[in-house]
Amino acid sequence: MEPKREFFPKVKKTVMPRPYFATEKDVLGHRGTAAAVDAAIYGSNWYLDKEQGLIEIYDAGAAISFFNLLPRKDKYEKEGLYLRLKIAYRTTENANVNLRNFSGNHVTLPNSLTGAMYDDPQTYWWVTDDLTLNINSIFSGEKLWIQRVDWEWMSKEIIYEDELFAKNTILYRSLEEVQKLYSEKELTDDDVKDFLRDKIKNDDWFAKKCLVMLREEQLMGEKLVKLFEDSGLEL
Structure with missing residues (x-):
């Protein structure tokens, strides 16, 4: 059923306190x-x-x-x-x-x-x-x-x-052992590939986007009107 919409010439604005973002302190010590x-x-x-x-x-x-x-x-x-x-x-x-x-x-x-x-x-x-x-x-x-x-x-x-x-x-x-954990390491192709694998494994949204990219050529073969209808968008 198509909803019946009404026109409201005046609506109240929402009043709320202005957000306050406190500066996070760096608390030191063991x-x-x-x-x-x-x-x-x-x-x-x-x-x-x-x-x-x-x-x-x-x-x-x-x-x-x-x-x-x-x-x-x-x-x-x-x-x-x-x-x-x-x-x-x-x-x-x-x-x-x-x-x-x-x-x-x-x-x-x-x-x-x-x-x-x-x-x-x-x-x-x-x-x-x-x-x-x-x-x-x-x-x-x-x-x-x-x-x-x-x-x-x-x-x-x-x-x-x-x-x-x-x-x-x-x-x-030892200080040397701890410093090694924070030292900058040279980035390699394998590091990037491992990053992407972990990203796909732990991020469902990213994994879906990868699948969409793989299907790109298949989708481009569809007719324009069908792609629009399947998208769920409205004119």
Whole structure:
């Protein structure tokens, strides 16, 4: 059925805040600490206690972004390093706080009246792009306090717990080995071919465009009207 269109002589324009693009900071160091009071906090149900250096959260809805306080997650990807993140927090007795953490998982923090560190081992596999904690739920009348996030660059080389007494837990690296990873290499025909193979393998849209190119001669043999009809375009 053909839709019946009406004419509207006046329509409202959409009003929204002008986009603000913060400059991403280059956070240096092997390890460090990001204070919660310096984070960007969105949503409701929170109070910023600058005197004690804490964010107090009750109920749900708050989002706490550490985007400009933590290093870029893929900064040392070539070196096989990942960003291990830990949250220093405290809760009331029965808070049972559920949050989306830095690895994108939804976890319930153990209650702690005296304070605790939540170590997120899942950042070994993935760190969220927004570096934001989302508070999903807190029991009614209970509270959560977040003090800081500790971060450290760690190697992806694994030692299992039952090997701790037999193997060294520290990976020693040389500057020359690391510099080789970032040195410019001479580009060869094989490098380009490998790039295209990987591109086809991982990019469906690119693979389709390659198939279209292969069919180009066949399509050029079709009549102009048929090509237009098959395209789905309208005059």
